[in-house]
Amino acid sequence: MLASDSTSHTITVNGDTQICYTEIGAGTPVVLLHGGGPGASGMSNYVRNIDALATRFRVIVPDLPGYGRSSKNLDQTDPFGALADAIRALLDHLGLDTAHLVGNSYGGACALRLALDTPHRVDRMVLMGPGGIGTTRGAPTKGLNALLGYYTGSGPSRDKLEDFIRTYLVYDAEAVPEAAIEERYRSSIDPDIVANPPLRRPSGLGALKTLWRMDFTRDPRLRALTTRTLVIWGQNDKVNRPAGGQMLVDLMPNADLMMPARTGHWVQWERADLFNRVVADFLDGTYA
Numbered sequence: 001m002l003a004s005d006s007t008s009h010t011i012t013v014n015g016d017t018q019i020c021y022t023e024i025g026a027g028t029p030v031v032l033l034h035g036g037g038p039g040a041s042g043m044s045n046y047v048r049n050i051d052a053l054a055t056r057f058r059v060i061v062p063d064l065p066g067y068g069r070s071s072k073n074l075d076q077t078d079p080f081g082a083l084a085d086a087i088r089a090l091l092d093h094l095g096l097d098t099a100h101l102v103g104n105s106y107g108g109a110c111a112l113r114l115a116l117d118t119p120h121r122v123d124r125m126v127l128m129g130p131g132g133i134g135t136t137r138g139a140p141t142k143g144l145n146a147l148l149g150y151y152t153g154s155g156p157s158r159d160k161l162e163d164f165i166r167t168y169l170v171y172d173a174e175a176v177p178e179a180a181i182e183e184r185y186r187s188s189i190d191p192d193i194v195a196n197p198p199l200r201r202p203s204g205l206g207a208l209k210t211l212w213r214m215d216f217t218r219d220p221r222l223r224a225l226t227t228r229t230l231v232i233w234g235q236n237d238k239v240n241r242p243a244g245g246q247m248l249v250d251l252m253p254n255a256d257l258m259m260p261a262r263t264g265h266w267v268q269w270e271r272a273d274l275f276n277r278v279v280a281d282f283l284d285g286t287y288a
Contacts, residue, residue, distance in 0.1 A: 010069065013089035020069035021062035021090060025054030028123075029099040030283060031059045031087065033107025033267075036131070036199040037169065038150045038161055039184030041068030045104060048272035056280050064107065066188070066198025074198050077206055080132060080214055082170065083110035091121060096199060100283045102126040105240065106199065109214070110233060116221045126279050127231045128267045129237050133244035136215040139262055143168030143239035150188070151197040153248075158185045168238045171264040208250070222251045227253040230282045232275070234263030 006024035013019055022043060030053060034045035042061035045049070053059050063070040065086050075082040087110060091099055100123050103111035104154045108130025115122040140148070146164045150156055162181050166173035189191075202210035216222055229252055233245035242259060258278065261270050267276045281287035 011090070011093050013086055013093065014202060016071070017065055017073065017086055018069075018071040019062050019086055019090050021060055021066070021110075022212070023058065023060050025059045027032060027057050027059055027146060029094070029096050029283070030057040030059050031099050031101050032059060032205075033083075033087065033103035033106045033110050034061075034064060034067070034099060035108075036064075036067075036106030037147060037164070037184070038156065039186070039188035040106075041187060042185065042189075043068075044180075045107075046268060047104060049276055050267050052272075052276035053280055057100070057233065060090075060094070062087065064110065064198075066196075072190075072192040072196050072198070074196075076200065076202070077210055078213055079198075079210075080109045080113040081117070084114035087111075087114055088118060088121060098123045099120070100124045100126075102279065102283075103130060104128040104129075105265065106131050106165050108124060109216075112216055114243075115226060115227050116216070116219060119225060119227055124225050124283050126282065127229060127234065127248070128232045129234060129240045129242075129244070129265050130216075130248075130284055131240060132203075132216045133240065134215065134217050136211055136218065141238060141241060143237075148199065148201050148258050151200070154286050156185075156188050158182075161185045161188060169266050170270055171234065171262050172238045172270070175270065182264045217247060217251065223253065226253075226254050227250055230279070231255055232267050232278075233257070233259050234265060234270070235259050235269050236263055237265045239265040 008022045015241045032046045034040050034042045041063050066074045078286035108127040109132040231248050233242050245257045249257045
């Protein structure tokens with residue numbers, strides 16, 4: 001699937017957090033940040049994009065903390081901040097002053113938080129249905145409830161995962177092969193993840209503070225963030241409301257919005273050809 005010159009590494013950052021990442025290609029660095037669904041990882045989320053982008057960029061694909069082969073510890077009082085800190089430390093390890101960031105859902109929230117905290121580290125940014133957009137301004141979607149409920153109640157199961165993917169993650173349920181669901185399920189039942197799910201509802205005394213911290217539309221820095229940004233949001237997204245796309249571009253001074261039709265939450269997978277072409281052109285300046 002990947003070209004033979006790809007390499008994988010594991011490093012330790014911020015004291016005790018291990019980050020596994022894969023690199024392929026050469027040129028301007030692009031970091032691909034995956035979503036937070038059960039069984040997610042960098043390589044599986046971007047399986048239809050890595051090779052195409054690597055023909056024009058140095059592509060860096062980490063497993064975010066809590067997922068894949070990275071450490072399963074994550075600060076639940078400020079999860080987006082913890083993700084951003086880990087990826088910033090990865091950039092430091094790689095000797096990168098700046099990089100393009102591409103983030104899907106949970107990874108989009110990571111990218112946006114990193115840009116808000118340290119805008120000088122981010123060149124251009126692509127956000128696909130990012131988390132944290134207006135999340136305290138209405139009830140969660142059914143898709144988000146299904147996502148957050150995967151490890152609760154009766155616990156994880158293949159049926160629960162298949163229902164989430166086919167009902168909420170994509171527009172065309174039949175497009176997802178059984179093998180992809182099986183791979184995600186096997187990853188989702190890693191004992192370390194089951195014991196410490198990375199994506200969960202805030203709880204405890206600080207829950208309200210955590211919720212507000214995780215809603216970027218309440219962060220005054222968003223209006224001052226000049227990072228050149230492309231927001232891509234599937235019109236049929238059932239996890240994060242498509243209205244969040246317009247909300248973002250209304251707040252961010254240098255953002256454009258693209259909303260593909262007949263597309264759910266997994267834009268980079270469902271509309272891979274379109275995504276690869278538009279994102280590559282946007283990142284290298286060919287597109288606007």
